[in-house]
Amino acid sequence: MDALLVGLALPFLGTSLGAACVLFIREKIPQLLQKALTGFAAGVMVAASVWSLLIPSMEMTGKDGFMSVLPDVIGFALGIGFLLLLDVTVPHQHIDEEKSEGPKSNLSRTSKLVFAVTLHNIPEGMAVGVALAAAIDHNAYLPMAAAIALSLGIAIQNFPEGAIVSMPLRAIGNSRGKSFWMGVLSGLVEPIAAIITILLASFVIPVLPYLLAFAAGAMMYVVVEELIPETQEGTHSNWGTIGFALGFLLMMILDVVLG
Numbered sequence: 001m002d003a004l005l006v007g008l009a010l011p012f013l014g015t016s017l018g019a020a021c022v023l024f025i026r027e028k029i030p031q032l033l034q035k036a037l038t039g040f041a042a043g044v045m046v047a048a049s050v051w052s053l054l055i056p057s058m059e060m061t062g063k064d065g066f067m068s069v070l071p072d073v074i075g076f077a078l079g080i081g082f083l084l085l086l087d088v089t090v091p092h093q094h095i096d097e098e099k100s101e102g103p104k105s106n107l108s109r110t111s112k113l114v115f116a117v118t119l120h121n122i123p124e125g126m127a128v129g130v131a132l133a134a135a136i137d138h139n140a141y142l143p144m145a146a147a148i149a150l151s152l153g154i155a156i157q158n159f160p161e162g163a164i165v166s167m168p169l170r171a172i173g174n175s176r177g178k179s180f181w182m183g184v185l186s187g188l189v190e191p192i193a194a195i196i197t198i199l200l201a202s203f204v205i206p207v208l209p210y211l212l213a214f215a216a217g218a219m220m221y222v223v224v225e226e227l228i229p230e231t232q233e234g235t236h237s238n239w240g241t242i243g244f245a246l247g248f249l250l251m252m253i254l255d256v257v258l259g
Contacts, residue, residue, distance in 0.1 A: 003144050007132045007151040011124060011190045014155030018162020019183025022170050029167055032236040037160035039240035042227035043247025044157040045124070049216035051255040052131055052150040056142040057212035060134070071209035078210075079123070079217025086119055087225070113172075117165050117186040120226065123218030124154050125193025130211045132194065133201035137208065149258035153251040154190075162187060 029037075057075065058068050091105040091112055105112075128151050135147040166183030170176060197215075201208055231240025 003148060004132055004136070007128060007144075007148050008191045008194050010148075010151045010155040011128055011158050011194075012187050014158030015121075015162040015165075015187025015190070016184045018159040018164075019166040019180050019187070021163040022166040022179045022183065023176055025163075025167070028171050029164060031234070032239050034164060035231050035236050035240040036243035037164060038227050039231045039243030039245075040247035041157040041161055041243075042223045042231065043244040043249070044153050044251040045219045045223050045227070045247075046244075047248045047251035047255070048127060048150050048153055049219050051252060052142075052146060052153075053127060053212045053216035053219075056131075056134060056146075057209040057216075060142075060209045060212070072213040072216075075210040075213025076217035076220075079214040079219075080221050081217075082214070083119070083123060083218045083221035083225075086122070087221075090115055090119060113165075113169060114182050114186050117161075118189050120161075120222050121187060121189045122193050123215060123222055124158075125190035126197045126211075127215040127219055128154060128190065129194030129197030130201060130208070130215050133198045134208050134212060136198075137201070145258045146255060149254040150251075152258075153254050156250070157247060158187060158190075 054072055054076070057072050061068050061071055089103065091103055128147075131142060131147040131150045132144075134142040135144040162183050165186055166179045169182050170179040174182070197211065201211055228240075228244075231237060231244065
């Protein structure tokens with residue numbers, strides 16, 4: 001139970017600590033650093049999708065050949081489709097863009113920015129939740145240490161992510177306190193999504209391989225749709241690539257060594 005609580009709390013703690021940067025730092029994040037941090041987050045998510053989600057999903061099926069990857073194919077595709085559906089049905093706005101995405105609404109720009117980050121955080125919460133559920137029910141395929149490693153990796157990349165959220169909110173005119181709490185609330189969706197995923201998995205254990213792949217697909221959608229393009233726009237794109245490599249290597253090491 002203690003490990004489960006730690007796994008649920010780590011990502012939210014990472015986001016909250018990152019959001020707290022707005023209380024102490026006056027300047028906005030330099031573009032070079034923002035690109036490196038965004039690339040880092042993308043690298044962590046890609047490595048987590050492979051080592052923490054897709055590979056355990058294939059091992060959990062207990063089958064050979066195409067049947068071993070069928071749950072991954074189906075779950076991954078459904079994860080991509082789920083995030084695509086949210087992307088077109090929820091009004092949101094990315095930090096560096098003037099135009100909103102999704103259906104038209106009268107929501108403020110601040111609300112749309114928070115929604116954009118919330119959409120980003122849903123698959124991360126699902127990934128942590130399904131990994132913890134798999135560790136509880138199928139410890140041989142995904143040890144609890146590996147699930148905690150995934151949670152820790154998400155928490156590490158959530159720290160700069162929290163700052164990247166709260167500081168631009170401050171830059172567009174919100175108070176430091178409001179910017180901080182908006183950043184914190186954007187991360188609250190992660191433990192909520194994780195808990196819902198754990199509850200669903202406990203009732204439908206046979207579909208755990210599909211849920212693992214589903215979370216991987218959802219995270220990869222965020223990486224390809226949002227994070228990678230952000231690192232390659234304008235100048236300093238090479239720092240985004242370096243950040244991606246560092247994030248990928250760190251998550252791979254955490255999963256292999258701790259798992």
